[in-house]
Amino acid sequence: MKQFFVSVLGALAGIWISVFLFGLLGIIMIGVMAATSASDNTMVTVDSNSVLRITLSGEITDRKQPVNIMNELTGDKPKQYPLNMMIAAIEHAAEDDDIDGIFLDCAGISAGMAQLQALRQALVRFKESGKWIYAYADTYSQGDYFVATAADSIFINPIGMADIHGLSSTTLYFKDMLDKIGVDVQVVKVGTYKSAVEPFMLNQSSEANTRQQQAYLGNIWNEIAGKIAEGRGVDTAAVNSWADSFTFSLETSELAARHIVDRTMYRHETNRILVDATRLEEDDDPRMVDILDYATILSSKKNHGDKTIAVLYAVGDITESGNDGITSDRLVPQILDLAEESDIDGLILRVNSGGGSAYASEQIWEALEQFKSLTGKPYYVSMGDVAASGGYYISCGADRIYAEPVTLTGSIGIFGLIPDAHRLLNDKIGVHTSTVATNRGQFPGLLNAMTPDQRNAMQSYVDRGYELFVKRCAEGRGVSVDSIKAIAEGRVWDGLTASRIGLVDRLGGLDMALADMAAELDAADNYKIKEYPDLKFKWWEEVLNMSSNMKASVVETELGQYAPLYRMARECGHLSALQCRMEYITIH
Structure with a gap:
């Protein structure tokens, strides 16, 4: 009987602990959802003479991503910019009388080449409305810079850096490692250029794969270099000379001399540029509207x-x-x-x-x-x-x-x-091992x-x-x-x-x-x-x-x-x- 009561009490304790943990988890969930909902429903107003601010940091995604509870609980929540929302916002801003121009705040965006190109093309179309775009960075990554060349003017911190280096691809090869641990990867394939299997068969790129990579990387870089040249008013030979010059090591005065950037200034000095461009009073601050806030306003109106x-x-x-x-x-x-x-x-x-x-x-x-x-x-x-x-x-x-x-x-x-x-x-x-089988198939x-x-x-x-x-x-x-x-x-x-x-x-x-x-x-x-x-x-x-x-x-x-x-x-x-x-x- 004693053992029976011990078992019952143990079971009840387990139930109460489970209830407590699930209750605690439920409270956390409610907090996460409430915080997420609050951030999504933040009221934003757009005043006249406003500037649409596009911060090039974090990650560009094709669309808005679902809530990740681990990121919410740990606070490790990388900023994500849905490409579809950004492009819609830029297109609307071109026709919005309250938006005078765009400020690109470049801070190391993580994005694919096609995403960057789509964003840049949207900015080029925005300029066709007659409105201006200014770009600023302490450090321009190559992706940032590609987008920034759609701007009328590119500014950089006096001790900043711009990295323009062309394109390269890196592949990891595992054959030696697999040999050392005694694993053979048996490959069956169709396609001379089907190089996804090469890391398991070789220690370096095959001739065919090297040839195809040179072809598509060269074509993609020609496209990017051509757009950079067009934006900066130079020829592609100049852009390639930049890519060969270890631009990350150049003084910002040299960057300006080579027309990679237009001017050097500290971040706070860009405020004066934006205030003048929006025709505000001298002691005013620029009226910035974040692109994600702006896009959220649009999504509630446009559908x-x-x-x-x-x-x-x-x-x-x-x-x-x-x-x-x-x-x-x-x-x-x-x-x-x-x-x-x-x-x-x-x-x-x-x-x-x-x-x-x-x-x-x-x-x-x-x-x-x-x-x-x-x-x-x-x-x-x-x-x-x-x-x-x-x-x-x-x-x-x-x-x-x-x-x-x-x-x-x-x-x-x-x-x-x-x-x-x-x-x-x-x-x-x-x-x-030893295998016994009735058939060989x-x-x-x-x-x-x-x-x-x-x-x-x-x-x-x-x-x-x-x-x-x-x-x-x-x-x-x-x-x-x-x-x-x-x-x-x-x-x-x-x-x-x-x-x-x-x-x-x-x-x-x-x-x-x-x-x-x-x-x-x-x-x-x-x-x-x-x-x-x-x-x-x-x-x-x-x-x-x-x-x-x-x-x-x-x-x-x-x-x-x-x-x-x-x-x-x-x-x-x-x-x-x-x-x-x-x-x-x-x-x-």
Whole structure:
């Protein structure tokens, strides 16, 4: 009996502790949601003679991101600037009589090349309204500077720095490391240029991969250098001479002499420039309006119109399931639901992905084909920084494909990776295996090298996947299979070249795709946008994922610059058999 009461009391104590913890967690959740809601509903007014301030720091994302409870609880909340909101705000500001001009406060933005180009083009269009743009920085990163060259004047701190260096890409190679630990990665692929497998096979870039990287990096830099030259009133040779001159080491007086910047001044001195430009009294402060606050005001006013265009965001790695990226088990039902929505008049798929699972890519492609056949409504694709391999697979059936000149796309190829850890087990740690089987048709596993029959079967499997990929692209682009194969082979193309060889229809961003679809729907200035998937905060999902998110956050914080290597190794352990994925690269 005594043991019974002890057990009951223990159970009751456990229940009360659980209730207390969940109650505490609930209070925290309510606080997080309240703080988030309060920040989203902050009242902002725009007075006459105001300046729209765009702070180039933090991270540019394609759209607003959902609440991350870990960031909210720890206070580690990087500032995020949704590109779609920024561009809409800039376009509206050009027609807003209360906005006199734009101030670019450059402080080290993290963004992709296509995002930067889209932002810069919006600023160029803003200037066509007759309004001015000024830029200031203590230190200009190359991304900051690219955007800032849309300004009328570029100012820099007297002891500041400007870094203009051209482009380079860095890839990590693991063959020696894998050899040392006794792991062989068995590769089966189609595509001379399908370089995503090279880090596991080689210690340096192959000749074919070096050739393709030189081509697309050169084309992207030519585009960027040309825009910089245009903005600064110099020729591209001058910009290339800057990129060869280690500009980060130059005195600011030299930067001004070479017309890289216009003037040197301290930050507080820019206030006088802005006050004069907005015709305020001498002792006034400039009337600054933050772009995100301004965009929030617009979003509450603009969503009206007779026609509705759905923008479906597909961002990240393509997988069959999971909590992050593009997962077919979530995106496919979303697409089919959109096909049944009578108030949707057209669909734009916004793709920013280097690919992933071939199986998942096919499922998403088929769902989009269903949308077309069931609705007969226009369907476009807008490509972001990258829409390659599986990212191109899910895009190829669109009525029109839009890309920025600096977008990375193509990479029409396929591969399979089968690690073989038998040397690690046998030679390194002394573990041996013995297998008994009734038949020999097993899928290759981790414990043994592939047999010749298994390799032949895997190659046939990969070949079949490649033929299907090429067929989808040929059907989508309305060309022959042979013409697609001539530009496939896993080769990555820049957007400008992709438009020349028929992989892309028009050069431009999401704003151009929206404008063209609105014109097709006879709704030039009379349409509204609905964004998918829904970004409602689901606190129970956040709680369930908190443990894994916390672990990943701690590991990545400790690894610092090596965190991308950790992420890639972690993802490789969950790859499906066939991959439509471009290489992991970092462009500097």
